[in-house]
Amino acid sequence: MVLPPKSALVIGAGPSGLVSYRNLAKYGCFETVALYERRDDVGGVWYLDNPTSSTITPRWPSPSYPGLIGNVLPEYLSFSHYPFPALADPHQPFPTLGETYEFLRSFAEPYICEGKIKLNMEVVRVEEMPDGQGWKVRTKDWNNGQGTEVDEIWDAVVVAVGWYDHPVWPNTPGLDILREHGLATHANSYRGPQGNEGKQVLVVGNANSGNDIAAHLAPIAKTPVYQSIRRPAFPGFPSLPDARIRSIAPVAQYSLTPSNNKITAHLQDGTTLTDIDTIYIATGYKPHPDFIHVLDPTSPTPHITRLVDQNPHPDTSHRVPSLHRHILYAYNPTLAFIGSPMSFTPFTVNDISSLWLTYIWSLSIPLLPSSPSKLLEFETERIKAIETRRKETNNPSALFAYSVLGASEESYAESLRKEIIDIHPELEEYLPKWAPEEERKKHREMMYPRKYDALLYARDHQKKVVVEAA
Incomplete structure (x- = not known):
């Protein structure tokens, strides 16, 4: 040196x-x-x-x-x-x-x-x-x-x-097979909801990317859009409630039906989800x-x-x-x-x-x-x-x-x-x-509610534009 x-x-x-x-x-x-x-x-x-x-x-x-x-x-x-x-x-x-x-x-x-x-x-x-x-x-x-x-x-x-x-992929049994068949995609290659019209989709993760992907898919995919969550959302990742998005437990195992390329997700709480078409993995890097x-x-x-x-x-x-x-x-x-x-x-x-x-x-x-x-x-x-x-x-x-x-x-x-x-x-x-300093810390933390308010405005403004256009 x-x-x-x-x-x-x-x-x-x-x-x-x-x-x-x-x-x-x-x-x-x-x-x-x-x-x-x-x-x-x-x-x-x-x-x-x-x-x-x-x-x-x-x-x-x-x-x-x-x-x-x-x-x-x-x-x-x-x-x-x-x-x-x-x-x-x-x-x-x-x-x-x-x-x-x-x-x-x-x-x-x-x-x-x-x-x-x-x-x-x-x-x-x-x-x-x-x-x-x-x-x-x-x-x-x-x-x-x-x-x-x-x-x-x-x-x-x-x-x-x-x-x-x-990108980080979960070590969930069965996920490798889905990746081989092109049925599981990491958020790093997500470019928009197009191509998911009418499909049953599962999003894994509830940080910024996972929340965005689920919100993008909700208007066009088959509902509900499932979002697998293993921990409560960090306050820095605000998202709007959406009845078309359903939070579910972490996935314990995936299985694939080769005859129709449909995915079954076995959840840690004992629930089983069937007929899933595609998985988006938003578990970070x-x-x-x-x-x-x-x-x-x-x-x-x-x-x-x-x-x-x-x-x-x-x-x-x-x-x-x-x-x-x-x-x-x-x-x-x-x-x-x-x-x-x-x-x-x-x-x-x-x-x-x-x-x-x-x-x-x-x-x-x-x-x-x-x-x-x-x-x-x-x-x-x-x-x-x-x-x-x-x-x-x-x-x-x-x-x-x-x-x-x-x-x-x-x-x-x-x-x-x-x-x-x-x-x-x-x-x-x-x-x-x-x-x-308490004041500076409070100012930084105000970003969370401001982000939430911005999401509300964007949603409500979009609805207004659609109504006026009609």
Whole structure:
């Protein structure tokens, strides 16, 4: 490991990667900073591409879908020095998919024009080099349609991808057979309710995607639309009551009747549902950057292994391992991850995280522990805290996970912010605040009822439009 690094590569042009590039380039002391994005535009999940039959390069579709509206207010989607613009509809305080994409595109435009953000550049492998010589990055350049491979050496690498490439599927018996027959689809490939007219559908999951999919299907699918729920809805995932959607218990097993391709769902409460046509699985994603290869820290001789295979822990396997404060790779802190934990306000959290990283790499914040064992204490303590929370709850499926910040988000982000402000007090007015003041906490939590009110308005307004048109 050599600090400070002279060159830094950011992988991924979603919100996390874009703000990471801006902070490294603007506040760091690097000779070279670049960002590589494998798709043909920026925006990450907020870029819903429209492929044509003439597309010859690989596609990595976004898990978003037409009509998607976010559940985070614009002030929490802003970047420092770059606020989210005013929205067009005063009755819809949450940005649409298109509005969020346009914000990100305008943020990135100057860097694209300067050639600092390179599109159609797929990173297929990142490998740690021995003796602190940096990172070998293998890319495929798809700008010529051929995927030309090139190896480059970078002093430091920021990984801002990994979540949405790896959907989580339940380990429900019989589900694999449904997937083989194309009867079970993950929410990451959902593009709207079309094609489900008159079909009996089961949606598994009641977070944002599951609620949206069920609501989209209710007007056209055979009713009721079943929605399998294993825990009460988190308050951040509001949805409107709909008599056409029926909540059911978790599924214990699926079976398929080959003669008519009809599905039977055997529920954990003993109920059996028959004649189901299709299943939508909306059970989330996991961070799993399997293209990162590191020197095995347990081997006495240089030996390359995949980072994600390091020291798996049975209760926290859905995580990027060996990270200090969810950011720095403990055995070589010239590798960093921005966006490795899921947060309620990811734009602002990752703005702070990448700015903290910039100052760590520039040696402006002298707070980095001196050894891997010290850096790993953060991970050890968090694993213990998650295990304790799970033991203390009566709900074994409660949302206590290593890679979900949850209740720790405010204290985590504010601790990074404080270390930045202590060194650079001039940034105080520009950086978002997470101080656990009651008024600020109340303001954030008001997003839940505001989202519910926005859903009510959209539903009632749609009914009014239909009546007037008639």
